[in-house]
Amino acid sequence: MNKKHTVSHEIKKRRVYPRTTPLMASSKDDSATDADDSAANRRRANSNTKLFADGERVLAYHGPRIYEAKVLKSEIRKNDWKYFVHYLGWSKTWDEWVDADRLMKKTAENIRKQQALDKKQGVEPKLGRSNQTKSKTPNGIPSYCHLVLSVGSSGSKGKKRKHESSAEKENTAVEKVVGIEIPQTLKKQLVDDWGFVNEQNKLVELPRSPNVDDILKMYLEYRSKKDNMITDSVEEILKGLRCYFDRALPVILLYDKERLQYRESIKNDVSPSSIYGAEHLLRLFVKLPEILPYVNIEGDLLMSLQQEFLDFLTFLQKKQSSFFLLYDE
Amino acid sequence: MNGGVKKKNGGKEDEQDGLSVHSPCKAPNSSASSLRKEQSQVDLELKLLEALEIYPPVKLQGIHRHFVLYGLTEYMRRSFNRQFSGSDVLQMLDRFYNLEMLKPDDEESGILNQVEEFSLPPSYFTKEES
Numbered sequence: 001m002n003k004k005h006t007v008s009h010e011i012k013k014r015r016v017y018p019r020t021t022p023l024m025a026s027s028k029d030d031s032a033t034d035a036d037d038s039a040a041n042r043r044r045a046n047s048n049t050k051l052f053a054d055g056e057r058v059l060a061y062h063g064p065r066i067y068e069a070k071v072l073k074s075e076i077r078k079n080d081w082k083y084f085v086h087y088l089g090w091s092k093t094w095d096e097w098v099d100a101d102r103l104m105k106k107t108a109e110n111i112r113k114q115q116a117l118d119k120k121q122g123v124e125p126k127l128g129r130s131n132q133t134k135s136k137t138p139n140g141i142p143s144y145c146h147l148v149l150s151v152g153s154s155g156s157k158g159k160k161r162k163h164e165s166s167a168e169k170e171n172t173a174v175e176k177v178v179g180i181e182i183p184q185t186l187k188k189q190l191v192d193d194w195g196f197v198n199e200q201n202k203l204v205e206l207p208r209s210p211n212v213d214d215i216l217k218m219y220l221e222y223r224s225k226k227d228n229m230i231t232d233s234v235e236e237i238l239k240g241l242r243c244y245f246d247r248a249l250p251v252i253l254l255y256d257k258e259r260l261q262y263r264e265s266i267k268n269d270v271s272p273s274s275i276y277g278a279e280h281l282l283r284l285f286v287k288l289p290e291i292l293p294y295v296n297i298e299g300d301l302l303m304s305l306q307q308e309f310l311d312f313l314t315f316l317q318k319k320q321s322s323f324f325l326l327y328d329e
Numbered sequence: 330m331n332g333g334v335k336k337k338n339g340g341k342e343d344e345q346d347g348l349s350v351h352s353p354c355k356a357p358n359s360s361a362s363s364l365r366k367e368q369s370q371v372d373l374e375l376k377l378l379e380a381l382e383i384y385p386p387v388k389l390q391g392i393h394r395h396f397v398l399y400g401l402t403e404y405m406r407r408s409f410n411r412q413f414s415g416s417d418v419l420q421m422l423d424r425f426y427n428l429e430m431l432k433p434d435d436e437e438s439g440i441l442n443q444v445e446e447f448s449l450p451p452s453y454f455t456k457e458e459s
Binding site: 253286 | 383384385388392393394395396397398399400402403404412414415439440441442443444445446447449450451453454
């Protein structure tokens with residue numbers, strides 16, 4: 001989150017891109033340095049005027065909406081920086097070159113813009129993430145099934161043929177985003193967690209007990225007893241969660257203030273799931289809607305997966321007082 | 330005396346007749362049932378291959394493999410209305426694919442590829458409903 005760059009970039013933005021009538025005296029505003037430089041329109045685009053870095057996550061306009069994207073590469077063409085972006089969660093076939101004026105930094109303010117546009121389109125965003133529902137892909141076949149349920153589709157019988165199902169998806173007027181509903185008390189837990197780390201400089205003491213492995217095991221036992229039947233599918237899901245957790249923890253589940261502690265605690269080949277506990281596992285659920293779209297999951301199968309996640313979160317909530325701890329210096 | 334099927338003998342070995350259970354002079358029943366077995370094996374495999382259109386085998390090697398396997402297994406469960414385990418499915422797949430040889434596309438990991446500080450959605454900090 002490069003908040004510190006926002007203001008200066010806005011000024012730069014007005015300076016970098018020449019107007020269509022290059023010889024006009026600058027219809028540009030403010031900035032004293034602009035007044036100084038009458039050759040602003042003829043200024044070369046260079047590494048100083050590049051707004052977005054390769055690999056950076058940004059927000060991009062596409063059609064009437066804003067999508068989360070990643071800058072894959074960039075070039076100067078016709079004295080302008082152009083950025084080749086990939087829309088997250090969408091097939092590579094959508095990747096394209098765009099001007100900087102279609103891109104924005106991923107700040108809280110711009111995320112709000114994104115949500116505002118979503119609302120306008122009649123779509124409810126969940127957990128601050130926009131849903132990505134483009135109606136057609138280049139092949140006419142959806143490349144990814146997002147966390148989307150098509151209203152009126154024959155999802156209950158499963159999709160018989162590929163072309164049938166894609167025709168259904170294209171015809172549905174209304175699509176619902178199915179997010180992951182985190183219970184209110186757990187949301188509060190997350191906010192408190194944020195406060196402890198970022199405002200009070202208090203980190204969780206590691207290693208945690210119970211750790212993520214313990215918690216997942218306890219949940220499996222709890223489910224086996226409760227359902228009194230084969231819990232093979234639950235096991236598979238838990239393995240999947242553990243897999244995501246171990247991979248995601250150092251990448252997207254830590255606050256910057258926790259990085260030193262991470263480096264000190266995770267040495268050799270120790271798995272994060274054996275060291276970290278409920279606090280960080282919960283953060284995984286916040287990010288899960290962004291991780292899962294890369295798996296193709298069909299309509300009502302998605303619903304049962306949602307339900308499994310919800311069951312797990314309810315279990316965490318039940319055990320909140322024993323799984324989550326107060327923090328340490 | 331009895332080419333007939335002695336299934337009622339329960340767990341007893343059919344050695345008393347001097348015939349093994351797999352003797353070709355078993356009654357037509359059993360050959361019909363083994364034919365049926367073959368047929369359902371074919372049905373299973375067909376369904377599985379159909380499922381692979383949605384759950385490509387290559388994803389069974391990447392970070393999402395457990396959820397892909399979950400999807401595949403559920404698909405089979407619902408198609409045949411009976412239990413399948415993940416390992417059942419993997420075993421069936423083994424006939425068609427050498428899964429170890431498949432390499433998942435790195436880009437498929439999406440946000441797991443780039444380090445980014447964790448942040449809560451703004452809605453967590455305000456009292457408005459999202």
